[in-house]
Amino acid sequence: MTAYILQRLIQSVLVLLAVSVVVFLAVYGIGDPIELLVPPQVSAAERTAMIRRLGLDLPIWQQYFGFLGNALKGDLGRSFVHGVPAVDLILARLPATFELVLLAMSLAAVVGIPLGLLAGLNPESRPSRAIMAGTILGFSLPSFWKGMMLILLFSVFLGWLPTAGRGETVSVLGLETSLLTLNGLKHLTLPALNLAIPNMALMIRLVAAGTTEAMTQDYVKYARAKGLRSKRIVGRHVLRNILIPVVTVAGMEFGSLVAFSTITETVFAWPGMGKLLIDSIYNLDRPVVVAYVMLATLLFVAVNFLVDILYAALDPRVKLTGEMA
C-alpha cells in the first residue's frame, strides 16, 4: 500500500510537469496580454517598464523556469488583471463551484441509479423504453440551450426560481455556502439541474447496461435458487457488482464538472471557477489560466486516486500494490 501511494505520487508529479509545459506553451501562443493590459495612450517607456515588471521581456524558457521555481515554493503567479495571487483568486471561487457540482452529482446519482436499475431489470417494458429514450435527450441537448430552456420554464413562465447569481450565503467554517439558505438553494437548483441532466443520463445508461448483464450471470440464478427475495438480489448482489464502473465514471465526471462547468456557470451567472476561467482567457490573464489548469490537473489526479481506493473497497479482487516497472 505504501509502495502504491509512493508510486502514484511520482506519477502525479510527472503528470503535473507535463501539463505545465503544455499549458505554458499554449497560453503563450494565444496572444500578447500587453495589448489588452496597457491602454493605447501610454508612453513607450511606461509600456516597456510594464513588460519588464510582468517578466514578459524574458525568453519563454526563462519565463517557464521562473514559473516552475515559484510553483515549487507554492506560488503560481499573480493575476495580470487583478494583481492578486492567481491561486487565491481561484480558491475564492472554488466553494461556489464545489457546492454546485456536489448537488448536481448527488442529484444524478439519486435519480440515475434507481432509474437505471428499473430500466435494466425490465429492458423491454414501456417505462424502461421511455427512460432510455430520455437519456438520449439528456446526453445530446447542448448545455447552454438546456440552461436557457430551464430559465425560460422555471423562471420566466412559472416564476418559481431565480435566473442567475448565487443568492444568500451563510458562512460555515469560513466557507460561504448557498446550500444552507432557502434563497441560496433556490438559486442553486437550476444550474445544478442543468449540470445533473447529462450525468443522470450517463448513470442511467451505465447502471441499466450493468444490470441487464448482471441479471444473466450465474450468481444471480444461484441467489434465486437459494430463495432470496428479488429486493436482496438486486440491492446486494447486482448493485454491488455494477457500482464499480459507476464509481469510476462518477469520479471522472466530478472532476471535470468542478474544473469545467464553464457553460452552465456562464448561463446562470454563477460566480464559480468556470466563469473565472472564461474571463481570464478573454483577458489573456496568463497566470490565472496556467494556475487554473494546474489546479484542475491536481484535482483530477486526486480524484483518480480516490477512485482507485474506492475500487479496492468495492471489489475484493482489487489489490493496491506498487509495481515499479
Next chain:
Amino acid sequence: MTSPLLEVRGLKTVFHDLAGAWPAVDGVDIVVQPGEIVGLVGESGSGKSVTGFSLVQLIDAPGEIVAGDVLFKGEDLRRASEERLRDLRGDRIAMIFQDPLMTLNPVLTIGEQMCEAILEHRSCSRQEALKKSSLALSRVGISSPDARLRQYPHEFSGGMRQRVAIATALLNEPDLIIADEPTTALDVTIQSQILFEVQKLSRETGTAVLWITHDLAVVAELADRVAVMYAGRIVEAGTVDDVLDRPRHPYTLGLLGSSAATVAPGERLKQISGTAPSINARPSGCPFCPRCERALPLCAEVDPLPQLTSHEHSYRCHNPVSESHAS
C-alpha cells in the same frame, strides 16, 4: 413403499424463438424417494440441466414449462405461487450449480453468501447464522472455517468453492438437493472426494439428491437409481445395477461402451456415431434412431413408449438389447 419425495410426470419445457417452440424437455418422468440418490445422465444438450431448473421453476424466457406435474411432497410446484417457491428454494430444495467459479458472487464474502441462505428462511441472529455456516464448512472438509467465512470467492480454489456450494446447500437441511454437474469443472481426485462427501452427507442427513451428470462412472459410484436422458426424454431408468449391468436401451449401452470406467484396460472405447440431434431438428419416431445400430424400419416412424420390466426398470425402445447381453 413410502410416498415419493419428488414425483415428476410428463414434464415438458420448451424454448421459444421466432420459428416456434422447441422442446428441450419432452415428457420427462422422474421419481425421487426420500433420502435416495438418483443420477440423471445424458450428453450435452440432452435437456438434463433444463430438467433440473424446471423442477424448481427457475426457467427464464425464452424458456417456458408448458406441461406436466412437479409434485414435491405432494404439492404441485408448477401451480405454486412465486412466494411459496421462494420459501422452498434454498430451504427444502437446494441447488448446486455446475461452475463453482461463476456461481458465487465475487464481491461478497463467503460468510455473507452463506448466512443469507439461512436468514432468508429462518429467523435467527447473524451470529447464529455465522456459527451454522462455519459448522457446515467444516463438515465438507474446509479447515479454519471461521477465517474462511471472512474471505471472498477468489481466495478459494475451484474445488473449495464447490465445497462451499455444497455446504451452502446443506445449511437448511433440505429434503432434496439438485446438483447440476457439480464436479464437471473439477479434477478427478477432487471429484471423487466430493462424491464421497456428498454420499456421506446424504446418508447422515437423509437428504435426497438428484445428481445431474454426463458421467456414468460418477453415477455408478454415487447413485441408487439412474435415469438416462436423450433428446429431452428419459430413455431408460432403473436401479444403478439394473441399468448399468443390464442395459436395455442401445443408447445406454453406447454410453457404457464409451466410458473409460466400464471398458477393460487396453480395449478401445466405442464411440456412439453421430451427434445428439439439436433441439430444433429432432427426427420423427425414436430420436435416437439415426444413430442407432439396432434401428428397425419401425423406429423411424413410431416413437417407442416406455416399457416396464420387472423391478421398476423402464426403457423406451422397439428393439431393446436382450437382458442377458451384458456381463
